[in-house]
Amino acid sequence: MNKFLLLFSILSIFMFTGCTRTSAFDYFATDDYYEKALPNMIKASLMKDLETKALLHGVYLNNVDKELYNDGEYFFIALHIIDDSKDPKQRGLYNPTYHLNMKVDLSADIDKDDINTEDKRLELKACKEHLEFKEEERERLETARFIKLYKGFSNENTSSQDIDYEDNITVIDNNTTKQPFPCIKNFQALNIQDLEKGHKLRLDMPVRNRWNEYYLVKFEKVEQEKLSLIFESDQYGLAGLNFLKEE
DSSP: OOHHHHHHHHHHHHHOOOOOOOOOHHHHHOOOOHHGGGGGEEEEEEEEEEEEEEEEEEEGGTTTTTTTOOSSSSEEEEEEEEOSSSSSGSGGGGTEEEEEEEEOOOOOGGOOSSSOOOOHHHHHHHHHHHHHHHHHHHHHHHHHHHHHHHHHHHOOOOHHHHHHHHHHHHHHHHHHTSSSSSSSSEEESSSSOOOTOOHHHHHSSSSSTOOOEEEEEEEEEOSSSSSEEEEETTTTTEEEEEOOOOO
């Protein structure tokens, strides 16, 4: 009787376990890093003539592990460049024709009172003055467009003063469009760490294949809630990846 019960128990185990299939996704679904990385991952590609020339995946790690990544802005980067250099020193993010920078918009902070450094105060002052100037310029341009519209419908001769005013507006517009935009601050990477095959961070992330180059990239810590990575090629233009800090 005991032998029969033992045999029945063993058969029952095989029957139930045989119906259950465990996939790689089942393991990933229980992984905290993987689950947090998915909503914080953005993909960007650079293309020419409908052909992909470079593909980049970026994960904002500060939202994934706030305790570990807290002294800067950290990103996991997976990068594949078509026809990349075979020289390891010039591949991926080390390729001199490709660039990865971080940008933040200062305009949301121009009315803040708790600015703790003089440099930041000067940056925000320049940004505020620029925005005020652009608003004045916009109003003047709208006036100029109205004058042009009026001249198109009117048979009357316009005065020389109107013509000079309109020409002046055009000159101002041409000059100011070439000026740098002080409300956008650019950051270069403080550190780029290669992630070799088998590195734990690579294994925890939701993107991996043998074609990619993998990196942990650190930028200066900023107070802004919105961050943008700008991935740029000297030949194929640029693409932006926009991230939002979680509270």
